[in-house]
Amino acid sequence: MPVPASQAWTVATYVLKQKLKGRKRYPLVLMLEPLYRCNLACAGCGKIQYPGHILKRELTPEECFRAVEECGVPTVAIPGGEPLMHPRIDEIAAGLVARRKYLYICTNALLLKSKLHLFKPSKYLTFSVHMDGQKEHHDFSVCKEGGYEIALDAIREAVARGFRVTTNTTLFDGVDSKSVRTFFTEMMDAGVEGMMISPGYSYDKAPDQRHFTGRERNKSMFRRILSNRDPRWQFNMSPLFLEFLMGKRDLSCTPWGMPSYSIFGWQKPCYLLQDGYAGSFEELLDSTTWENYGYESGNPKCANCMLHSGYEASAVDYTFSFKGVLATVKAMLFSRYPDAEALREAGQETPASPLVQLDGIAPASTLQGAEYSGESGISEAAEAAFDYRGDVTITLVSGDVVEGYVFDRQRIGGLAASKLRVLARSGEKMSIPYSSVARIHFTGRDMADGRSWEAWVRKYAERKAAGEKNIELAPEAIE
Numbered sequence: 001m002p003v004p005a006s007q008a009w010t011v012a013t014y015v016l017k018q019k020l021k022g023r024k025r026y027p028l029v030l031m032l033e034p035l036y037r038c039n040l041a042c043a044g045c046g047k048i049q050y051p052g053h054i055l056k057r058e059l060t061p062e063e064c065f066r067a068v069e070e071c072g073v074p075t076v077a078i079p080g081g082e083p084l085m086h087p088r089i090d091e092i093a094a095g096l097v098a099r100r101k102y103l104y105i106c107t108n109a110l111l112l113k114s115k116l117h118l119f120k121p122s123k124y125l126t127f128s129v130h131m132d133g134q135k136e137h138h139d140f141s142v143c144k145e146g147g148y149e150i151a152l153d154a155i156r157e158a159v160a161r162g163f164r165v166t167t168n169t170t171l172f173d174g175v176d177s178k179s180v181r182t183f184f185t186e187m188m189d190a191g192v193e194g195m196m197i198s199p200g201y202s203y204d205k206a207p208d209q210r211h212f213t214g215r216e217r218n219k220s221m222f223r224r225i226l227s228n229r230d231p232r233w234q235f236n237m238s239p240l241f242l243e244f245l246m247g248k249r250d251l252s253c254t255p256w257g258m259p260s261y262s263i264f265g266w267q268k269p270c271y272l273l274q275d276g277y278a279g280s281f282e283e284l285l286d287s288t289t290w291e292n293y294g295y296e297s298g299n300p301k302c303a304n305c306m307l308h309s310g311y312e313a314s315a316v317d318y319t320f321s322f323k324g325v326l327a328t329v330k331a332m333l334f335s336r337y338p339d340a341e342a343l344r345e346a347g348q349e350t351p352a353s354p355l356v357q358l359d360g361i362a363p364a365s366t367l368q369g370a371e372y373s374g375e376s377g378i379s380e381a382a383e384a385a386f387d388y389r390g391d392v393t394i395t396l397v398s399g400d401v402v403e404g405y406v407f408d409r410q411r412i413g414g415l416a417a418s419k420l421r422v423l424a425r426s427g428e429k430m431s432i433p434y435s436s437v438a439r440i441h442f443t444g445r446d447m448a449d450g451r452s453w454e455a456w457v458r459k460y461a462e463r464k465a466a467g468e469k470n471i472e473l474a475p476e477a478i479e
């Protein structure tokens with residue numbers, strides 16, 4: 001079994017209780033993001049492109065506990081940013097373990113070995129190590145030479161010290177399925193309990209826009225990877241979700257199943273899209289127009305998504321139906337999925353290399369330096385500012401000036417009642433009515449504009465081509 005029996009039992013009784021209560025929408029796993037800063041800057045990641053004052057912020061342990069209790073989930077995942085950079089991550093982990101929550105700390109493992117002493121092994125605590133494939137693929141994916149060895153060493157150390165360890169792997173278009181299959185075996189040999197896999201999601205803020213997969217290509221990629229399965233491989237995921245990835249079953253997105261909470265609040269509608277924030281979990285459930293999201297909605301942002309944050313809770317929910325139980329038992333008993341065609345296709349594929357292609361880097365933004373005023377200008381700027389990963393300077397009608405990051409806009413009725421929500425550089429969280437705004441000026445550098453990333457990835461590629469070893473380029477290295 002890929003998770004301990006006690007965890008499977010806890011989740012099963014929780015889901016059954018929700019069903020008996022007749023809850024149509026219930027959360028299963030909280031994606032808790034106590035900080036956005038990271039010690040890596042992966043090309044496929046759209047989570048870290050924020051101004052410095054946002055990256056310096058973090059949730060306190062008490063704020064984390066409140067969010068977990070508010071939604072009542074049995075399982076919590078802490079992605080990031082890099083959770084081990086949070087100065088109180090040990091308190092957060094201990095508090096959640098004490099609350100008997102099954103906690104997954106998702107880490108790139110660069111700091112894991114040096115911080116293991118802060119944690120106690122527990123059936124409630126798992127380190128989910130980000131590994132994107134075999135050495136060369138992983139190092140290029142995270143833009144750090146030697147990243148694979150550091151993470152593998154930390155995995156072995158954590159396993160040896162009695163911790164639960166899993167891996168999480170994002171697979172992008174052009175991946176070499178034979179290499180991924182060898183990688184799975186390497187991870188099982190390293191002693192991990194199970195593996196989690198996911199297709200890349202095309203974050204519009206991610207620097208590498210080229211390698212994100214479409215739905216059909218996803219299914220074909222996962223069929224090549226997951227058919228003819230080695231019986232030693234264990235996946236820490238619902239077997240029905242894996243069948244969904246392989247194109248063997250359909251599921252509808254249930255984004256409320258894995259809600260996301262961060263320094264901005266409860267994210268609408270899911271871990272991936274940022275379409276505003278709610279102040280409470282209840283408000284998230286009640287105020288999100290759920291029918292606007294998911295593949296069937298026709299929302300272009302959902303068109304290619306097959307991510308666990310939208311679809312794994314759907315698979316778990318389906319498991320607790322008559323047909324779902326049968327399908328799950330079948331998937332567990334016959335988990336090899338023999339498929340001669342998939343084997344042949346895997347033998348014929350031409351993997352793309354390298355993962356990060358310089359001409360795939362996100363285009364530069366044109367907003368920096370723009371200035372808007374007047375009623376329609378403010379409304380237009382509010383929408384643009386919400387999507388801008390830099391600070392703006394807001395001049396109020398009163399003459400006061402606020403500089404900060406616009407993380408949400410609330411369009412309530414007419415313009416007069418609409419508000420901008422800003423995390424000011426001063427640290428204050430502010431709600432500013434549109435009617436109080438005289439001018440919005442895009443003064444901060446857009447952290448997702450592609451220019452710094454381009455310079456950074458170019459530098460990495462040049463140094464790698466020159467045969468340099470131990471390259472380590474944090475984004476600030478080119479500031």
Ligand code: SF4
Pocket residue numbers: 253254255269270271272273293294295301302303305306307309310311
């Ligand atoms: S389909 Fe994907 S992007 Fe769209 S709401 Fe669901 S999880 Fe979010």
